[in-house]
Amino acid sequence: MTKHDTWVELKPGNPYEPILDLFPDGMIPMRDPFPLERVTGPDGEEVALWIVDLERLSSIQAQAMAQIIASNRGASAHEVAAEAVATGGFAMNNEWIESMKCWSEGFHRGAEMADFLDTAPPIGTPEVARAFREFYNSQYDRWIDGNEQPRPINSIDDIDPRLRTPGLEQILKMQLAENAIAIGGYSVFDVLSGRAMVDALNKIDPENQYSLVSDDDDFEDDEVYES
Template sequence: MTKHDTWVKLKPGNPYEPVLDLFPYGLPMRDPFPLERVTVNREQVALWIIDLERLIPPQANALAQLIASRRGVHVTEVMEEAVFQGGFAMTDGWVEAMECGAEGFQRSKEVADFFETAPQPPSARAWREFYNSQHDRWIEGDEQPPPINSIDDIDPRLRTPELEQHWKMRQVEQAIAAGGYSVFDVLSGRATVDVLNQIDPNNEWSLVRDDDDFEDDEIYE
């Protein structure tokens, strides 16, 4: 089975707030998008699956007790259901932010490809074929995603300004570690500025000192 690598933060007012202190890094998700579908009152509802495999016992127990209390069922029933489906189902609409690794980016690319190529709106048959492929390869199988070594390895449709900034700073950290800079250069910021000017030549980076004389509308990067 593939090791899943998606984490999400939830919007304020979500039904999981009573136990979120147990999840300082967010909730681990089996899929990087709501893959599961159920029909409620003749309407199709999309579901995320909180990844049971990556939960420690206190987290799993807290979620099971919370869900059981809200549904008015015994906690054993909730746990059995979670074991069967690989995690706890969560209704779509509560996710505020998501972080993922190579698997999450690859599967996000696949769902983007699906919606670009499938009939619009996607037919039930088309979705079922996509769903089965995801389960066979990523959930039941052991599909391995291509590695991500730079922002260029991430599909352009999935890139955000925050993601690009993250990869830029990661590149800076790697260059500083390999650059032989002194402790003073690192602490003063000189190493960071030097590396930024190397990897981002389109912008001129410099240190701003307390005695620098500049206008209010002058921008320093």
């Protein structure tokens, strides 16, 4: 099974607020980088669903998720948990999603979704339903039931231009730096002093030169590095 790497932040007023303290930064791990599942709502409308990634939930998080869903549905937590195991995860309505972040798998699959949207038949036609089913089955076969591995991300050029957002390059740079620090064998002092971050930034962004701002320099509170 592919290791998923998508996380979502929920909108204020969402029904999961009582348990969000159990999730780092309130971010919930998702199986897919988009709402892949579709169900029919009570008024006959199509509802898009995200699926919470069970593989990345702790037992406490999973229990809390089952309990909060059960309380909203008038079911037992055991029934909700059993359904989640049978269907591959807890379903969450797309209306509660505020933002999403991901890494290589999410960006790769996001590009596949963009390809589908660019070439899909007109909405509401039988052809688009068949096309989506083919896309859906492909996602399951390769990324959910299968073990497809995404290409690594080493720079902004490895991300499809259709998925790039303002500020993404800087976020990507910091993520790559954190990854380099994690495998770089730096000492605790190097990490705490910022030397590890500077060294990592210079490795992943050799076109610029980063250094620690000296204690004697005047700088703003949020200015840590200069290039």
